[in-house]
Amino acid sequence: MKRLLPLLTAILVVQVVLVIYCYSGGRQETGVGEPLVSLNTATVDHITIMDGDKKQVVLEKRKGKWILPDHSEVAADGSRISGLLEKIVTIKAGWPVATTSSAALRFHVADEQFKVKLVLQEKEKKTTIFLGDSAGARSAYLRLEGSNDIFRGNLATYDFPVDPDKWLDPSLVKLDKKEIVELQINELTLVREKDGFVLKDAGQGKTKKSVAANLVSTLAELKVDGVLGRKNDPSYKLDNPALLVTVKKKDGSTVEYRFAKDKKKKTDYILKRSDRKEYFRVALWRINSLLDTKRDDLLDKEKSGPAEKEKE
Template sequence: MNKAIKVLAGLLVAQLLVILALQTNKPGTTQVAAQPLISVNLNTVDTLRIDDSDGGQVTLRKEGDRWQITNYGNQPADQNKVAELLQKLSDIEVRWPVASSAAAAERFEVAEGSAQKTLTFQTGDRVIDSLFMGTSPSYRRIHVRANGSDDIYQVELAQHDIPANPESWMDKTVLEFEGDILSVNAGDIAVSRDTNGDETSWKLAGSATDSTDPTLINTWVKRFNSLVVSALVPAQEVEPIIVQNPALTAHLSSDKGDADYAFYTANEKYYVKRFGSSALYEIASYQAKPIVEIEAKKFMLNTSDAEPPQ
């Protein structure tokens, strides 16, 4: 009996597979091909505007081949971050919508005017497309709807990939000093080296060569090559900070030119600017303190103070 049941079950499965195959290959059966989520050519887009439901807003505009943040003092944007977003959007393909109704658009928070986030694409002043982003059904997946369509899709994207605050898009390395540093004059510190590029050739003015550790000097100097700022200080807040004497001024020379920096402290925070620019930036204390709180004795050999700036 059990053997007969197994045989009958096998025949039933075989019949179902045949029926499924016939239905799949029946003339007129629709096969949905993948299609791009974004219908416009993103290579023609020169302005991206991001708005969120909390009132956050950022506008990125391409000037030449560089993206800038127009509502953030025209600060340079992180070029890689913008490129990664555009590439990610270009690569997204969709097939079946999860819903296609106005009620669903409200439920998934992708309706125009009530979306969690709206990404607008422009060429010049002309809006060419918009994308509405809403709820997240799972990690790194959100519901999206393109302008002019009722179809709502679930795609691999995260809200934090498209932040609506300018600071998140700013190039934080904007004050990095470029080039192979040859000398630094900062407060009472003056260090220089030979032009052969040898990191052991650093000299501290006023001290014997054999009493200083060039590696410690090099560690301090290299901090100017890796400055990372936190945020742009609003224009109306700049003067009260820079009107006071700077905590440190520094003149740097390299194989690519010279530059002057000023570091300030106010309200237990650190700030930095580069002469020749009106922009003032907030900088994290862990970045600023090792530069500002420098003393000649920290470069000396055979002392308890001969340590790299922390």
């Protein structure tokens, strides 16, 4: 019996290994070996993303900056694009999970049946990757064009939307708060002092500087949710805006923001900034404080000195 124990133990180990092997799909996932995609992320200058319905978005690198060439040539989110490219080149080529055309159809990584098709270009070189069904948390099945091998990759299809507005540079209309010396919001004017912004012509009232600071930050850190193009539409009604904000900067220059309600999307506003050619779409929640803050909201409601004496 004692002689059989080592043999039984060895058999048990083999069975455990076989169970793990079977449940992992019988193949090794990407994660070891050589990089699956041979790519120099610094020289990639053109990306086309297409979804299963053949809708697509194009990203292009010009003079070191990413733009959306078919979307008013507006700036794209370079940091996000660089991060995704780095993720692609870190995928390692282990054993494929499948190698047949039927599997490509089943996992949605076939030439004409896919969830996402990525075309990455470096001058003359082109790399095409098909992303398919989810293979787990933040991973998907993928296949390179010209190869039958299907792998699991550390990519998610939702990281590659075809809506161009999803790729906008978040700093498109941002301002450096340190450069702002005066902010006029319709009839309210905030001016910078040593310890923050105060309400101009407040009289004996005391400005709630936290409220004033929030208004400045709301405008300075504003993000847009879409680009409507460079052509003015009379329906925008920007000649009579719902909100007019004028920023005066340290260098004496001014920047004007005109906001009007979007007739098509009632929860959005249309924005035109005086120093930009584009017309933008901005969600209402981003500018609520600019729209709703009144003079009384900026003033401390504590009673003044004379009123206190009268009470005594």
